[in-house]
Amino acid sequence: MGQVVIETKDLSKTYDGFTAVDKLNLHIEEGEIFGFLGPNGAGKTTTILMLLGLTEPSSGTIQVCGYNPDREPLEVKRIVGYLPEKVGFYEDLTARQNLEYTAELNNLPRGEAQERISNLLSTVGLSQVSDQEVRKLSRGMKQRLGIADIWVKDPKLVFLDEPTSGIDPEGIEDILNLTANMAKRGMTVVFCSHQLHQVQRICTRVGILAKGHLVAEGQIDGLGRQAIAGGRYRIEAQVGQVHQELIDAIKRMGGVTEVQDSGDSLLISCNKDLRKQISKLIVESDNSLLGMRIEEYSLEAIYKKVLS
Amino acid sequence: MYAIFRKELADHLESKRFAILFILATLAAVFAVLLAVQNIRGAVTSSSEFVFLKIFTISSEPLPFFLFFISIFIPIIGIALGFDAVNSERTSGNLSRLLSQPIYRDSIINGKFLASLAVLSFMVVSVIAIVGGLGLRIIGVPPNSEEVLRLVAFALTSIIYGGFWVALAILFSVSFDRAATSMLVSLALWIFFFLFASMIAEAIANARVPLDQNSSLEMFARNIEIQRMVSRISPCNLYGEAIVALLTPEIASLNPALMMISVTVAGKMLTPLNFGQSLLLIWPQVVSIVALAAICFAISYIRFIKQEIRAI
Amino acid sequence: MSKSILACLMTCLLLCAVVFSGLANTQLVMAKSEEANSLPLIPPWQASPSEEEIQFNCKYPIQSGTADSSFSFDVDLKYVGGEELQLFDLSAEGPSGWLVRVQQTVAGTKELPAVVLDPTQTYGGEKVVVIAIPPYWVITEPGDYNIRLQAASGNLEGSIDLTVRVTARYEFEFETETGLLNTKATAGKESHLTIVVSNTGTASLDKVMFSSSKPSGIGDERWSITFKPDELEGLKPMEEQEVDVTIKPPAKTITGDYMITLRTNSDPLTSRSPELKIRVTVGTSTKWGWIGAGIIVAVIAGLVVGFRKLGRK
Incomplete structure (x- = not known):
């Protein structure tokens, strides 16, 4: 398949004696939609944070698009989009202003940023409310805005942490479509979720994390036979x-x-x-x-x- | 960092908090000065060269004078500009989004600190300028070059002092997850410094050198000296000493006991100090405030950089 | 010793005279004639009662006063030597321009052109009052002026010279040209005030000099108040002269009201040296006022521009 986007080797993270991630080996290739599963506290978010270089791994190595996020966090952050689980925006700013700020932080030229933001807002279906303050947007709209927000920097790799939690079925549908859309445009997506049927619908490959271990990994049907029926x-x-x-x-x-x-x-x-x-x-x-x-x-x- | 600075600046300028504080501070200052100006004629003695500075230093009973107002408002403004700098980002869920952008982590805290400092400077300079302009209009006596220098030094000292409070508030905003907590802690610390530090100093001084009716002048002087030294743990007092000395050239010593002795015993005349000497007099105070601000900022900086972004 | 005995005797005789005066005219004349010979207290007209004449007696024949006062002389007239009542014409005259009248009392308004005198009246005389008023349209020069009161009846006539000694009154007034006791000034700038000195006395003043008391200034700079001319010479009565007062508050004067006092002194001294208390309202010099306002406007403009540039909207 394509190029390797994420490669971890024996990645471990220990917080005050508690092992959140234990010798994780991940291998994700370009263009995949990788479903990252696992119960709460399994270490999914910790893994993402380490992949982004926001948290230092206790041991093991990481390569994201050829960069070491621990040493070169800026390079990684430039090409990686991260939609945190509890994404927040500046409530007093409009949807557009929030995106403009992100664009500014990514050093995008103003003209280009404006154009891209307008396109993105219409892609995620927020053109109508683009000049409303974020506080007036619904949860689903904010989530879509979050998608647009990570899209602003045109990333190669996208982490979506529970993007569908707490929103209505229609909203979920939108998010899933957008995620598929992103993959279609060549982005690699890592999709963390509890909503298994959603993952099943869009993901090409899944990895299941439990207590810091990757307990299963692969394409869903093969994985099923292997896991359930031996x-x-x-x-x-x-x-x-x-x-x-x-x-x-x-x-x-x-x-x-x-x-x-x-x-x-x-x-x-x-x-x-x-x-x-x-x-x-x-x-x-x-x-x-x-x-x-x-x-x-x-x-x-x-x-x-x-x-x- | 510039993007963050710009954004924070815009946020502050458009916030209601800023508008309310700015209007309050301006009104209080204008009020203080309008009342003070009525007393200015009485206060201007024939030997006084610094008429313009009097606008800022004269009190008109029962309202306290401009310096008092500004020494109350600066900490409040500083705290208001910093107490939720980091924790609000965290609780609103912006912090992890922000941190996933290609920016250095320290630029967030630097940008925020600088934006708060800029807003503070903006307010301080505006208030001083408005008051100065008003005073000039009313009393019609222009400041001489030394007075202008003194006012500039006063503004700078005030900004540094405000910077200390901003740094302290940011430190608490890094340390406490809830904005309300960090605000309350900052305010409590301010009240401690503002009110209780002097009381504690007095208590310590009286314990060390008890005074009674038979106490000699030297005893009084020693008592006051101890009080002074102890109360200097409070940045409020440091700032107070600095600005009073800056705006009152007649003050030749920050030690009131020494002043008292030199006037009563030595019969020394109160001749105004020149600017350089006044600056020399308050130099330790200013350096202390700068150091305190730097320490607060450094701690919050390190804490913020070291702070792990945890999964939930 | 002999002196006190004499005084005792005199007192007794005087008492006797008072007692007898109530009894009869003839007896009294007798008694008087006896007394006249022995005592110097007897009025002058009884010195030689035999001759027919009119006698004038004025206790204060010389009066002194300023030109604007009126003078009144009490004159007693006595007709002696005659036997019957006689009507005398009275006339009084003074220097030209003077109003001179003979009246019964000072307060009275009726002029007395004539008086009837009784030669048999032995006690006192008939009292008339001579009023002399110097002209009011011209200041009368100081000096002695003679007023003569004449009484005539037929060939019999007599007169008395009264002297009015007009003395000089030195007095002057002093006020601002406009009559207002306040003026405006600007810190560090001269402002002018015209005052008018008028001689309201009756004599010319050799010199009028000015001085002032100033509010305390700031620093070494003092208020400056100068008069031009700084003294007046030979100010004639009724004459007035303008003096230009230049008031210059020090440059660093705080706006507000200040009291200055303009004082005068004169030669010869007058009983009262007039002085003026003037309220000087020092306003902001327009320059600094505008600069002050400019600073405020600049700050507000700066705020607006700052919001525009740094804010989002």
């Missing part, structure tokens, strides 16, 4: 009558490792997709097949499994 496919078949003969017959099929009887349905674990064969077998054994489905690995299930 890499197997699980097929659920609803049959008219469950009896031992059928179970034994299925068990005898090649590739089937386990069959569980759950009353009116059978749970079949196998190492490849055997739905055709199983349905044929059921029908041929004069039983009625009422339904069949192969289990999809929802992120939620993976998450629960991984963290349990």
Whole structure:
């Protein structure tokens, strides 16, 4: 794939004896939308802060776009956008003024900044309220303004820390679309969230962090099989009558490792997709097949499994 | 840093806090001067060359004089300009956003300090100029060059003193997460310095050198000397001594006991000091205030730089 | 010893005369004639009663006063030597321009052109008052002026010379030209005030000199108050002369009201040297006033510009 954007090696952070991040190895490539998951206190935000150079790692190395954030924080900050979880704006300033300030802090020439800000405000759908004070904006609007704010500096890499918390479904939809939009424009996005289905919708890859450890990492479906079923496919078949003969017959099929009887349905674990064969077998054994489905690995299930 | 300075400056200038303080300070100063000017004729003795400075130093009962007003307003303004410098950024969620911008971390605190100092200077200079202009209009006696120099020195000393309070308030704004806490602590410290430092000094002096009716002049002098020395722990007193000496050239010594003795015993005439000598007289005070301000700023600077940005 | 006995005797005789005077005219004349011979206290007209004449007696025949006063002389007239009542015409005359009248009393308004005198009246005389008033339209020079009172009846006539000694009154007034007792001045600048000195006395003043008392100034600079001319010479009565007063407050004068006192002195001295207390209102010199106002305006402008430039809106 593309260029490596984030690379950490045995990254650790200890606060007063408490280990927030423990030997974390991350590898994120350009153009990815990386879902960064984990319960509260797992160390997600700490990791981001270290990646931004806002917090010093206790040990380990970090490379962000080839820079060491600890030594060259300014270079990193120039190309990295960070939307903190509790993003705040200057309430007395208008949306536009807030963005102008950010542009100024990034040393953008005034004319260019104005143009970019106008475009961004319309991209995030805030053109109407761009000259209102931020205090009058809704939570969702502020969140979108936050997106625009990190976009002002046209970053290569974007960290979104819980960008969808506390806003309404429509707002969430907007944020997700914008995030996808950013990725489309070539930005690498690191998306931290608890909202697993959102992550599932937009992220190409996820990493799950628990107690400072990266407990799972990869693309969602592969990750699911790996985490939940030990890499197997699980097929659920609803049959008219469950009896031992059928179970034994299925068990005898090649590739089937386990069959569980759950009353009116059978749970079949196998190492490849055997739905055709199983349905044929059921029908041929004069039983009625009422339904069949192969289990999809929802992120939620993976998450629960991984963290349990 | 310039962007931060500009933004903070604009914030201050547009804040209600600034408007209210500025109007209050100006009104108080103008009032004090208008009343003082009515007494100026009586206060101007034939030997006095510094008529213009009298505008600033004459009191008109029952209202205190201009210097008193300004010595109250400067700490309040300084505190108001600094107490929420850092913690408000933190609580509003702006700090982490700000810190993720490509700026040096110290430029945030530097920019804020300089912006507050600029606003303070703006206010001090404006108030002095308005009062001076008004005084000139009313009494019609122009200041001579030495008086102008003294006023400039007065303005500078006031700005330095205000800088101390700004630095102190910023220190508390770095140390306390809540703006209300840092404001209360700053104000409490000010009240301590302003009111209690002198009382404590008096108590210590009386404990060391008890005075009664039979006490000799020397005893009185020693008592006052101890009081002076102890009360100099308070920047309020340092500033007070400095500006009184600056605007009252007749004061030849900051030690009232010495003054008393030299006048009563030696029969020394009170001849005004020249500017250089006055400056020499208050030099320790000014340096102390600068040092205090620098210490406060350095501590807040280091604390801010070292402060970890924690996850939540 | 002999002197006190004589005084005793005289007192007794005088007492006797008073007692007898109530009894009868003839007896009294007798008694008087006896007394006249022996005592010097007898009025002069009884010295030679045999001859017919009119006698004048004025106790204060010389009076002195300033030219603007009126003089009155009490004159007693006595007709002696005659036997019947006689009407005498009275006339009094003084220097030209003088008003001279004969009246019964000082306060009276009626002139007495004639008087009836009784030769048999032995006690006292008939009292008339001669009023002499110097002319009011011209100041009468100091000096002695003769007023003569004449009484005539037929061939019999007599007169008395009264002397009015006009003395000089030295007096002058002193006020500002406008009559106002306040003026305006500017610190460090001269301002002028015209005062008028008028001789209201009856004689010319050799010299009128001026001095002033000043408010205390600041530093070594003092108020300066100068008079031009700094003295007046030979100011005639009724004459007035203008004096220009230059008032210069020190440059560092605080605006406000100051009292200055302009004093005078004269030669010859007058009973009262007039003085003027003048309130000088020192205003801001326009220059500094404008500069003061300018500073305030500049500060406000600076504030506005500062807000515009440094603020956002």
